[in-house]
Amino acid sequence: MNIIVLWLLVTPLFFAFGWFAGRIDMKTVIKQAKSLPQRLFDSVDALIDNKTGIASDNLRDIIEQEPQLTELQLSLGKLYRNRGENDLAIKLHNKLLNSQYLFSGDEKDNVRLELARDFQHAGLIDRAESILLKLINSELYSHKAQDLLLDIYQQDKNWKDAIDTAKRLATSDYSYHTEVAQFNCELAQEALIKSDNEQALKFINYALEINRKCVRANLLLGEMYFAQENYNQAIETWQLIEKQNYLYLPMIVEKMLDAYMKLNKTKEGLTLIKGYATLYPKLNLCDFLYQKLALYDNADSALDYLKETIRVQPTSKIAAIMVDVYINRENFIPELRHEAEMVKNILLKYNEKLSNFRCGRCNFKSKTFFWQCPACYEWESINPNNSEN
Numbered sequence: 276m277n278i279i280v281l282w283l284l285v286t287p288l289f290f291a292f293g294w295f296a297g298r299i300d301m302k303t304v305i306k307q308a309k310s311l312p313q314r315l316f317d318s319v320d321a322l323i324d325n326k327t328g329i330a331s332d333n334l335r336d337i338i339e340q341e342p343q344l345t346e347l348q349l350s351l352g353k354l355y356r357n358r359g360e361n362d363l364a365i366k367l368h369n370k371l372l373n374s375q376y377l378f379s380g381d382e383k384d385n386v387r388l389e390l391a392r393d394f395q396h397a398g399l400i401d402r403a404e405s406i407l408l409k410l411i412n413s414e415l416y417s418h419k420a421q422d423l424l425l426d427i428y429q430q431d432k433n434w435k436d437a438i439d440t441a442k443r444l445a446t447s448d449y450s451y452h453t454e455v456a457q458f459n460c461e462l463a464q465e466a467l468i469k470s471d472n473e474q475a476l477k478f479i480n481y482a483l484e485i486n487r488k489c490v491r492a493n494l495l496l497g498e499m500y501f502a503q504e505n506y507n508q509a510i511e512t513w514q515l516i517e518k519q520n521y522l523y524l525p526m527i528v529e530k531m532l533d534a535y536m537k538l539n540k541t542k543e544g545l546t547l548i549k550g551y552a553t554l555y556p557k558l559n560l561c562d563f564l565y566q567k568l569a570l571y572d573n574a575d576s577a578l579d580y581l582k583e584t585i586r587v588q589p590t591s592k593i594a595a596i597m598v599d600v601y602i603n604r605e606n607f608i609p610e611l612r613h614e615a616e617m618v619k620n621i622l623l624k625y626n627e628k629l630s631n632f633r634c635g636r637c638n639f640k641s642k643t644f645f646w647q648c649p650a651c652y653e654w655e656s657i658n659p660n661n662s663e664n
């Protein structure tokens with residue numbers, strides 16, 4: 276009987292506690308539903324208006340009141356980083372890492388990855404590397420960590436570690452052959468600067484072994500032969516570039532002609548380069564060829580070449596050269612000289628504006644050629660032909 280009485284007394288108490296607990300939860304839910312979304316919407320609005328300072332202030336206020344919102348903390352960390360506030364991002368991620376709100380190892384690894392990104396952005400490469408090396412064994416974040424390590428090694432010009440990391444990252448979907456060949460070319464270039472031909476040759480061969488289409492490897496190999504006064508071998512090596520990727524020919528024609536000149540075969544060299552210009556009319560070879568023909572052949576053959584070329588390749592540069600040729604003729608009418616010079620300069624300015632090396636991936640434009648795009652960091656994405664386009 277006593278037990279039944281006890282149950283009769285206790286059961287309503289359970290209901291009362293449940294009702295009370297329910298009320299507290301409901302209060303929290305209602306509070307969050309009312310206040311949290313509004314502040315979040317304010318942040319989103321500020322982001323849309325590019326007012327990232329206001330957005331980060333709003334997010335920081337929310338997080339101060341709701342520190343359990345770890346995903347939102349990660350978003351704020353990214354926002355700080357994008358605003359260049361690396362110190363705030365580092366502070367936030369360190370605090371989050373030591374907080375009571377991260378429960379699983381994977382969640383902590385995610386924060387560690389973000390912290391490594393903060394250090395990378397802050398230029399503290401060693402600290403970023405040390406975090407990432409520990410993440411290589413992470414179940415979920417190993418690939419991302421190694422991907423970031425690869426960026427860091429390239430940023431740091433640590434080509435040997437970059438090669439090892441790229442090889443580890445390689446899959447059947449993406450081989451990293453272009454990158455690994457380029458890293459070897461970087462090492463070959465460093466060796467060539469130190470006149471260590473043996474090492475340079477080793478890296479060049481590695482580059483060609485992993486990517487037989489690696490133009491830069493043959494370019495460097497030709498330069499090595501040229502420096503050794505082995506001009507025939509240099510020419511033979513540079514000629515291989517036509518089959519690898521003819522778009523890179525403008526990068527080697529001057530070196531190639533130098534080699535022919537060293538062998539006293541200037542005309543043979545000019546004929547070969549003229550052949551390239553005929554076969555690949557879109558390549559930017561006309562200016563170079565005209566100057567060399569005028570210098571080493573004769574003025575008439577140079578002008579004939581110019582007249583032939585302007586029909587198939589009507590660019591402002593060729594037009595400017597033609598105007599210049601006529602201005603410098605003895606029978607040119609002196610009264611027209613001023614206007615003709617003006618036209619020539621307008622054409623040259625127009626050409627200067629349009630002649631850029633352009634990245635096929637991100638459209639970055641530059642007057643200088645880069646093997647790796649400085650904007651999107653892609654290798655071999657910049658078109659080596661800077662003719663008007």
Ligand SMILES: [Zn+2]
Pocket residue numbers: 634635636637638639648649650651652653656
């Ligand atoms: Zn790019």
